[in-house]
Amino acid sequence: MDLIYLAQEGGLTDEGLTALAHGLVYGLGAIGPGIGVGLVFSSAIEAMARQPEMAGQTRATMFIGFALIEALALIGFVLAFII
């Protein structure tokens, strides 16, 4: 079904736009943190493979970095419910 046809039928309502915004806020907000979390874990795995004796300390630092990045994604998630 054509989008133009749908727009004529229902019109772009405020409700529809709000629903779209909910999706976009979380979806766009998750892109950056997604890349960041990937980088954190890949670097941590590399570090642990190179220096297994430092694995404990690396893991601790990894979780701190992961938590700080994840906060961004979660703020997006909370905003999606607020708007």
Add this chain to the structure above:
Amino acid sequence: MELDVNELFFWEPIALEGTIFEINRVVLLMFLGSIVCIAFFLAGSRRGPLVPKGIRNIAEMAYLFVRNQIAIDMMGPKEGARYAPYLATLFFFIFVMNLMEIVPGINFPVTSRMAIPAALALLTYIIFNVAGIIRQGPIKYFKNTVVLPGVPLIIQPLMIVIEIFSTFIFRPLTLAIRLFANMMAGHVLLTIFFLFSADFVKFDITLPLGILTAAIASVLILFELLVITIQAYIFTMLTAFYIREAVHGHGDEHEEEHHEVPHETEGLATQPA
């Protein structure tokens, strides 16, 4: 199927309606969790034979995990042993509150109501600030917290503003929001999958779909168990990290000399959000 998210988290008051001590299901669950926690560790800390067994064994193992893996690893033997009781309390309180998400019959994570993570984050905020002020004195603590060593003089004012925001505003805020949003997301996820399963599992054409969603929902319970543990771990870990930062400060001379590189990365890691 219309699903309003607020309905999942709102409970009617049971007693003491209208006062600030209002009791609803969430508060009852919090009391239950606290009692379970206290009973478990009281049973575990009874005196007995030198070689622990049964519940005492588990309790000692659990406490030693927080004491050795989080407190002492993070803050060193002296400071770690001093703050281990608070960190262990925090870890097991959050863990039990989170665990209620997947306990059959309860199925509600207490930490998905913002008040509880916020109160815990406030407690951590007070503790790390007071610890820093007592250890370094108010002026030196503030200076060590906001002034990063080794930053060019031109960028320094900018960095000071960023550090003030990240340390005194974003730290407690993100600490609370992280726990709250994770548990809320988990609860919504599980609810949606189980509601779909309940709707689809009928003996008609949607039965295979219903079996699929039910299977995914069962796997998601295990995934949530992972999230529950990691969130309790991260909250405790970050609390230990903040206390250490406050007690040592950025400009600690003898630490700087020994490992310059890890200190640089710590400086970067303290700028959340």
